[in-house]
Amino acid sequence: MNKEEALEFYKAYNDKCNAYQLALLTMSFDMSTIAPIDGSEYRIQMMSILSGELFEYQTAKENIEKLTELSQMDLGEIMNKEIKLVLKNVNKIALLPKEFYMKMKQVYSQGEITWRKAKKENDYQLFKESLKEIVDITKQAYTYYGIKKSLYDDMLGDFETGMTIEKYEQFFDAIKQRLVPFIKKLNEKGTPIDDSLLHQHFEESKQAQVIDILKKYMGFNQNECYIGTSEHPFTEGFSLHDVRITTKYTEDSLTSSIFSTIHEYGHAIYMLHVDEKLEGLNVGRDMMNGMHESQSRFLENYIAKRKSFWINNFPKVKNIFYEQLKDVTLEQFFQMINVSKPSLIRTEADELTYPLHILIRYELEKEMVNGNVDFEHLDEIWADKYEQYLGIRPHDASVGILQDIHWSAGEFGYFPTYALGSAFGAQFLKTMMNDIDIDEQLEHNHFDIIEQWLREHIHCLGALYQADEIFDKVCHEPFNPNVYIDYLIDKYSKIYRL
Ligand SMILES: [Zn+2]
Incomplete structure (x- = not known):
């Protein structure tokens, strides 16, 4: 790729990621403000389909390869920093095995539900196992990322x-x-x-x-x-x-x-x-x-x-x-x-x-x-x-x-x-x-x-x-x-x- 092609590729890639993100953000803002509570379950299902599509596109092998190629080119100060940042984020999520990623999401969702219940009932004992599990799975995620310091x-x-x-x-x-x-x-x-x-x-x-x-x-x-x-x-x-x-x-x-x-x-x-x-x-x-x-x-x-x-x-x-x-x-x-x-x-x-x-x-x-x-x-x-x-x-x-x-x-x-x-x-x-x-x-x-x-x-x-x-x-x-x-x-x- 020459510089022009590289920038063209990145614009298309980034625009598509942004479009997904804008949709997801709008849905989530709506959910936190005016959406009726009974619609949450359906909404969360639809949002998770969109998130999955975004994840697949962001971490597709050919896209990561191209981003890696871009990271070795000189595209100017702003774009050099942009590619470095995106690649860091994308590489990180790509390091988690899909089953682990799903499990982790599930532990967090369940953790939040348990936390809400425990808080409402004013009982830490209801939450303690969940908290331990959350700490453990988060630590495990960092092991996949590769611990640096x-x-x-x-x-x-x-x-x-x-x-x-x-x-x-x-x-x-x-x-x-x-x-x-x-x-x-x-x-x-x-x-x-x-x-x-x-x-x-x-x-x-x-x-x-x-x-x-x-x-x-x-x-x-x-x-x-x-x-x-x-x-x-x-x-x-x-x-x-x-x-x-x-x-x-x-x-x-x-x-x-x-x-x-x-x-x-x-x-x-x-x-x-x-x-x-x-x-x-x-x-x-x-x-x-x-x-x-x-x-x-x-x-x-x-x-x-x-x-x-x-x-x-x-x-x-x-x-x-x-x-x-x-x-x-x-x-x-x-x-x-x-x-x-x-x-x-x-x-x-x-x-x-x-x-x-x-x-x-x-x-x-x-x-x-x-x-x-x-x-x-x-x-x-x-x-x-x-x-x-x-x-x-x-x-x-x-x-x-x-x-x-x-x-x-x-x-x-x-x-x-x-x-x-x-x-x-x-x-x-x-x-x-x-x-x-x-x-x-x-x-x-x-x-x-x-x-x-x-x-x-x-x-x-x-x-x-x-x-x-x-x-x-x-x-x-x-x-x-x-x-x-x-x-x-x-x-x-x-x-x-x-
Ligand atoms: Zn603040």
Whole structure:
């Protein structure tokens, strides 16, 4: 093949894969949002036929041979990276024997069903055998892939390229040494903040009006982004000009829908701002989990929890919920949205205690993968760790070890990226502050200046670079977890007058 033929082949191959993927994604988004539940079984059967066809086409011998040939040619920087990425993914799935692949899918589906039942019945014993089986089959899959560094290292690298146990140990050590004692001190000596006014009754229809105000403020463009509702908020990218996010309204909380929508919007603009020349390519959409989370948590915590963000927005929110908020000042609102207290549920944790929830999961899953865990009593080990790090103990498995779906889907190595993303974000914030007076811009309704900075420095790159390369390019220094910890200690010392 010459270069022209190679590019022509790749375009046809990739377009066909994309067409299948777009169909599957649309069906799955529909299923998570508006499709009636009774249609699930039929839909899943039809989706699995389409997935099977895609799998066969992606991994067809002649296609892999051609991709391998392309990987030895010089097709320019972007296409070289694209082929490398695609070949890595395709080769990986092709390494699993079909029967094993089917078995694994079945263990995960069954695992999720068992997990849901166990969570509902608040009984870890119902899930423990299933969890053990999930860990075993996931480990077996990695044996087929060929273990490169160590089992858990490889898993970590699959969720954030370049991350290893060694790097995470440094990261979590810093959290243990500096943040754990700080949180303890804050709980003992901080000036308490009462946020009960944020937990009155807030009608859903009016909360939607608040979201409309924020959409306007953030320059939300409904021609390329859609907002729906779902049980668990999420974001799905369909193309560079079509991203969907969902939110969830909880009537006993004013801020839950606000911050979850802003979080998902952070994921959305990351996808919408990728450089046009990466349209349709894997390097235009396969951003790693830690980087993605750095962008969502950036908007949620580093922008939307600043006082300046609310200077013009809070009076409008107050107008909508006048009865509930008539006595609340901007300063009080700012304090209430930044309340920190140890809690049992990760997804509801505040910015300061959040990384400890992740630390606990990291320590447990590392032991699980390394085969050092007593599955029989894992729920108790979980509870012990909450007591050790957060000073509170879950007495129910449903708000303890059974609260998250990830392990039931065989996702080991995923959790750490949540804390890592927050830490990445803090360093991007520090860099942005050298260029922009963020508070000045937010106060004067110039959210677009913030967005533009993110677009130019980070979003436009898509998945062309891994995190350490982005740090070089954007921050001109390597990732340093202490920037994140400094930020948290500084912010919360002020809020709690320590
Ligand atoms: Zn997220």
